[in-house]
Amino acid sequence: MDRREISFGLLIAVLLALTLSPFASQWPDGLEKVAEDKGFIEKGEVESSFVSPIPDYAWPGIKNKKLATSIAGVFGTILLFGMGCGLAKLLKRNVY
Amino acid sequence: MHIPDGFLSANTWVPAWIISAGGLGFCLKKVGTVLKDKTVPLMGVVSAFVFAAQMLNFPVIGGTSGHLLGGVLAAVLLGPYAGAISIAVILTIQCIIFQDGGLTALGANIFNMSFIGTIGGFYAYKIIKSIVAGNTGILVSAAIAAWLSVVAASSGCAIELSLSGTSPLRVALPAMAGIHALIGIGESIITCMVVSFVLKVRPDLVYNE
Numbered sequence: 001m002d003r004r005e006i007s008f009g010l011l012i013a014v015l016l017a018l019t020l021s022p023f024a025s026q027w028p029d030g031l032e033k034v035a036e037d038k039g040f041i042e043k044g045e046v047e048s049s050f051v052s053p054i055p056d057y058a059w060p061g062i063k064n065k066k067l068a069t070s071i072a073g074v075f076g077t078i079l080l081f082g083m084g085c086g087l088a089k090l091l092k093r094n095v096y
Numbered sequence: 097m098h099i100p101d102g103f104l105s106a107n108t109w110v111p112a113w114i115i116s117a118g119g120l121g122f123c124l125k126k127v128g129t130v131l132k133d134k135t136v137p138l139m140g141v142v143s144a145f146v147f148a149a150q151m152l153n154f155p156v157i158g159g160t161s162g163h164l165l166g167g168v169l170a171a172v173l174l175g176p177y178a179g180a181i182s183i184a185v186i187l188t189i190q191c192i193i194f195q196d197g198g199l200t201a202l203g204a205n206i207f208n209m210s211f212i213g214t215i216g217g218f219y220a221y222k223i224i225k226s227i228v229a230g231n232t233g234i235l236v237s238a239a240i241a242a243w244l245s246v247v248a249a250s251s252g253c254a255i256e257l258s259l260s261g262t263s264p265l266r267v268a269l270p271a272m273a274g275i276h277a278l279i280g281i282g283e284s285i286i287t288c289m290v291v292s293f294v295l296k297v298r299p300d301l302v303y304n305e
Contacts, residue, residue: 001134001137001138001141001298001301005297005298006137006140006141009137009141009144009145010140010141010144012145013141013144013145013147013148013149014144014148016145016148016149016152017147017148017151020151020152021148021151021152024151024152024153024154024161024163025153025154025155025161026153026161027153027155027156027159027160027161028159028160028161029097029098029153029160029161029162029163030097030156030160030162030250030272030275030276030279031097031098031099031250031253031272033158033159033160033275034263034268034271034272034275035103035263037271038263038267038268038271040103040257040262040263043102043103043262044100044101044102044103044198045102046100046101046102048101048195048198048199049101049199049200050192050199052192052193052194052195053193054193054194054195055194055195056194056195056196057151057194057196069151072194073148073151076147076148076151076189076190076193076194077144077147077148078144079189079193080140080143080144080146080147080185080186080189081140081141081143081144082140083140083143083185083189084139084140084141084142084143084144084182084185085136085137085139085140086140087139087181087185088131088135088136088137088138088139088140088178089136091124091127091128091131091178091181092128092131092132092133092135092136
C-alpha cells in the first residue's frame with residue numbers, strides 16, 4: 001500500500017467514527033437484550049475493577065454527548081491504526 | 097456481544113483467559129512468517145476500520161441493535177493469524193480504554209471473537225471458497241462466513257454463560273443464536289461491501305495463502 005492508499009483507508013475509518021458514531025443505535029446489543037429478556041442483566045452491574053480513561057466512548061469533560069462520542073471514536077480509530085501498524089512491523093521483524 | 101464483568105464465573109473466565117493467552121501466543125508465533133511489507137499498513141487500516149465500525153450500532157429488531165464484529169473481514173484481508181491478533185487488540189483497547197467488555201471477561205471475548213469469529217470464520221471462508229471460484233467465490237464465501245462467524249461466536253458466548261450458571265444453555269443458546277442470526281445479516285452486507293471494494297481497487301490485498 002502506498003501513502004495515498006493508506007491515507008484513504010484511514011480517512012474512511014476516521015470519517016465513519018467522526019460522523020456516524022454519535023448517531024449509532026442506542027438500543028441494547030444482542031447480548032444485552034438477551035440478558036434483559038432472560039433476567040440476568042443485573043449480574044453485569046458490578047463495580048469495575050479499574051477506571052477507564054474514556055468510559056463508554058465519551059471523551060471526558062465534554063458536555064455535548066454527540067461531540068464526546070465523536071472525539072472518542074476518532075481517538076480510538078487513530079490509536080488502533082497506530083497499534084495495528086506498530087504491531088505488524090514488530091512481528092514482521094521477528095522473522096529475521 | 098462484549099461480555100461485561102459479572103456475567104461469567106471464575107470457573108469459566110479463568111480457563112478462557114488461559115486458552116486465549118495461549119492461542120494468541122500461537123498466533124504471534126505463526127504470523128511472523130506470513131506478514132509482508134504490504135501487510136504492515138494494512139493491519140493498521142483494518143484495525144482502525146473495524147474499531148470504527150464496531151461503534152456503529154445498527155438497529156435490528158424489537159429494540160435490539162448490532163454492530164460489525166469484523167472477524168471475517170479482518171481474516172479475508174490479513175489472514176487468520178494477523179486477523180485474530182487485530183481483533184484481540186481492538187477488544188483489549190475497548191476493554192481498557194473505553195470500558196466496553198469486562199476485564200475478567202476479556203479472555204472469553206477474545207476466545208469468541210478472535211478465535212471462533214476470526215480464525216473459525218476464516219476456515220469457513222476458505223472451505224466455501226474452494227467450492228465457488230473467482231471473485232464471486234470470494235464474495236459469496238465472505239458473506240456466508242461472516243454470517244456464520246457471528247452466529248458461532250454468539251453461541252460460544254451462550255455456552256460460557258451456561259458454564260457460569262448465568263443462564264441455562266437451553267435458554268441462552270437459542271436466544272443468542274437467534275438474535276445474532278439477524279445481526280449476522282448486517283455483518284454479511286458490510287463485509288461484502290468492503291471486500292468487493294478492495295477487490296475492485298487492490299485485489300492483491302485479499303489474503304491468498
